[in-house]
Amino acid sequence: MQATSAPSALRIEGLVKEYRPGAPVLKSINLTVQGTGLTSIIGPSGTGKSTLIRCINRLTEPTSGRILLQCDGETVDVAQLRGAALRRARSQIGMVFQEYNLIERLTVMENLLTGRLGHLSAWRAWRRKFDPADIAYAQELLGVVGLGGFASQRADALSGGQRQRVGIARALMQRPAVLLADEPTSSLDPKTSVEIIQLLREQGVQRGIPVMVNIHDVALARRYSDRIIGMNGGHIVFDGPPAELTDAHLDTIYGGRAWLK
Numbered sequence: 001m002q003a004t005s006a007p008s009a010l011r012i013e014g015l016v017k018e019y020r021p022g023a024p025v026l027k028s029i030n031l032t033v034q035g036t037g038l039t040s041i042i043g044p045s046g047t048g049k050s051t052l053i054r055c056i057n058r059l060t061e062p063t064s065g066r067i068l069l070q071c072d073g074e075t076v077d078v079a080q081l082r083g084a085a086l087r088r089a090r091s092q093i094g095m096v097f098q099e100y101n102l103i104e105r106l107t108v109m110e111n112l113l114t115g116r117l118g119h120l121s122a123w124r125a126w127r128r129k130f131d132p133a134d135i136a137y138a139q140e141l142l143g144v145v146g147l148g149g150f151a152s153q154r155a156d157a158l159s160g161g162q163r164q165r166v167g168i169a170r171a172l173m174q175r176p177a178v179l180l181a182d183e184p185t186s187s188l189d190p191k192t193s194v195e196i197i198q199l200l201r202e203q204g205v206q207r208g209i210p211v212m213v214n215i216h217d218v219a220l221a222r223r224y225s226d227r228i229i230g231m232n233g234g235h236i237v238f239d240g241p242p243a244e245l246t247d248a249h250l251d252t253i254y255g256g257r258a259w260l261k
Helices: 049-056 083-090 108-119 122-127 132-144 160-173 190-207 218-224 247-254
Strands: 008-020 023-034 037-042 064-071 074-077 093-096 178-182 210-214 227-232 235-240
Touching (some): 008 049, 023 049, 037 049, 049 178, 064 083, 190 210, 227 247, 235 247
Parallel strands (some): 037 210, 093 178
């Protein structure tokens, strides 16, 4: 875990999400994420991992609670924002998706540049008038994620691992205050999964931003995380460094060990 002296990039207080009244998926989640490091969220399907990630960037509307994010030196409650203020906050939250969410007919470069749309005026966004500096930064990021020669390739011509690398680069185009990833390795083979988690962690460290990953692969989480959060039934039941995650904790998180067989 990160030292407690590090600034808090994200603080969640009393977060509740109900898709049906009286049946909360998230049950008063309290969580503080420091200014850097990889935090992995593990737990069985249906326990609220993806809902937690998606509430942070308001892809899912929280029922109640606060989501306090450091944006440009000030703390905002993302859960309460609307309109232009919400768009500004979301432009500070990078998101990597399980199914990539690329625009298939666009090139890799064009997909990356969509990560800057939230930072442009409405007129410039509509005209796709990007600054030369943004184009140069996109090219730099393609090199960072190992796709330096792919700028003009269409997204639908890429492999799954390459698409996920484009997704990471697109999220980094936002110069985010926090980077979220919702099951970024679930559609990938084991070797590519390791490469993607390594890339996410490296970029978080190099850029001094926290990375939160919802992941099913416990071994991968143990190997690369600075912190693991275990969830069960809409509650956080473990929160600590990988070295402290015991078999007893995994029993609590997953409800037994049948999942190991």
